Amino acid sequence: MTSAVRFGVNYTPSEGWFHHWLDFDLDAVRADLDSIARLGLDHIRVFPLWPYFQPNRTLIRPRAVEQLVALADAAAERGLDVNVDGLQGHLSSFDFLPAWTRTWHRRSLFTNPEVVEGEASYLRTLAAALADRPNFIGMTLGNEVNQFAAGPHPDPDRITPEQAEAWLRRLLAACEEGAPGKLHLHASYDAAWYQDDQPFTPAHSARLGALTAVHSWVFNGTAQRHGRTGTATEHHAAYLVELSKAWADDPHRPVWLQEVGAPAPLIPAEHAAAFTEATVTNVLDCPDLWGITWWCSHDVSRDLADFPELEYGLGLLTNDRRTKPAGETLARIVGERRPHAPKPRTTALVVDTAPGRSVCAPGGPVFEAFARLTADGARPTTVLADRADDKEHLAARGITEVVTPHQVTE
Known part of the structure; x- marks a missing residue:
């Protein structure tokens, strides 16, 4: 089926990083958005910092919400649509959680009724403020919030998969209440696909919300194992997109590559x-494929301390708004865009997670078999083991051949 793939960028303000909300300067934002629009992109993903917007459980700062709307309107003036992440949550190695959830007020982000109601009120408020803006795509619940639910986070709020699903459904409903009919979704980092004890599961990603989001970072062992030009490295994003389809009930559920970047020094x-x-x-x-949203728009200024080294150089633009070679490359691809009509992927690799989701992680049999098939010239997708003999399911996805990881690597 022919479609138009969306091309966008995760907006990292060039002045003050996400702390710009404390000293919001609409002229600086407009200059940033001008530099993004010059790349030919059509949308941005925006990150209000949760403690700045909701410093108390019953206080959602009106001025902060007004500034978010002003940013969205400035984006519209430049032909850019806007997706808003609500619960930040976690960004670039830093946690941003409001004081009413930590230390003396420590309560689970996922199961405490008062906290969850506060989160729902916050997301509903942001969604409602933007509901009438034609360039508002919808809400993402938060940025990789699943990292707060398990290790390696040093102090997680541990929950069960059932509790994770209840939380997701409650907050997605709040977004829908605020902005009915928009594309509301949630986003996990790749532990949802790869980590055995992560309570946010592949099924949650592939079945809840308007579409599936995947975040592709090759510093997860992929580039270390396969090198910067290895097939698995250069196809890691494609692998996550196709892996997600194994759990989707809709055979043509859209998938958004919501984060992908080029992390140094790998x-x-x-x-x-x-x-x-x-x-x-x-x-x-x-x-x-619904869209590709690169991480990120602008480099982090060296004036800011304590970021991991790789975070400073991920931008398509420098923090003085000059386009870097990666930005020029993406702009060229966008300028050459053609209708998106890839042929079906007819070979499906069987995914059996009975031993644990780590079979899908770098070094695992599913991951390595997918890379081998790809290197050999195949265009694989994936199918769950319990659907591998479902002729109706396979036909709906255009699958004509099913192989196991063992058959590929033996």
Whole structure:
């Protein structure tokens, strides 16, 4: 089916990073958005910092909400649509949780009734403020909030998969109450797909919300194992897109590559453009792709301390708004965009997670078999073991061949 893939960027303000909400300067935001629009992109993903917007459980600051709307309106003036992440949550190695959830007021982010109601009120408020804006795509519940539910986080609020699902359903409903009919979704980092004890599951990602979001970072062992130009590295984003389809009930559920970037030193700065081109080209070969949103728009200023080294250079633009080679590459691809109509992926790799989701992680049999098939010229997708003999399911997805990881690697 032909469609138009969306191309966008995760907006990291060039002045003050996400702390810009404390000293909000609409002229600086407009200059940032001008530099993004010059790349030919059509949307941004925006990150209000939760403690700045809701410093008390019953106080959602009106001025902060007004500033978010002003940012969205400035984006509209430049032809940019806006997705808003609500619960920040976690960004670039830093946690941003309001004081009413921590230390003396420590309560579970996921199960405490008062906290969950506060979160729902916050998300509903943000969604309602933007509901009438034509360029508002919808809400993402938060940025990789699943990292607060298990290790390696140093102090997680541990929950069961059933509790995770109840939390997701409650907060997605709050977004819908605030902005009916918009594309509301949730987003996990790749532990949802790879980590055995992560309570946010692949089924949650692939079945709840308007579409599936995947976040692709090759510093998860992929580039360390396969190198910067390895098939598995350059196809990691495509792998996550296709892996997600094993759990989807809708055979054509849209998948959003919501985060992907070129992290140094595994992807050195001089190779970022080549990695960008390979990653985008490969993921465009995935059917049912909704969009690609690069991480991130602008570099982090060296004036800011304590970021992991890789975070400073991930931008498509410098923090003085000059386009970098990776930005030029993405702009060229966007300028050459054609209708998205890849052929179905007819070979499906069987995914059996009975031993644990780590079979899908770098080094696991599913991951490595997918890379082997891809290197051999196949265009694999995935299917759950209990659907591998379901002729109706396979036909709906265009699958004509089913293979196991053992058959691929034996």
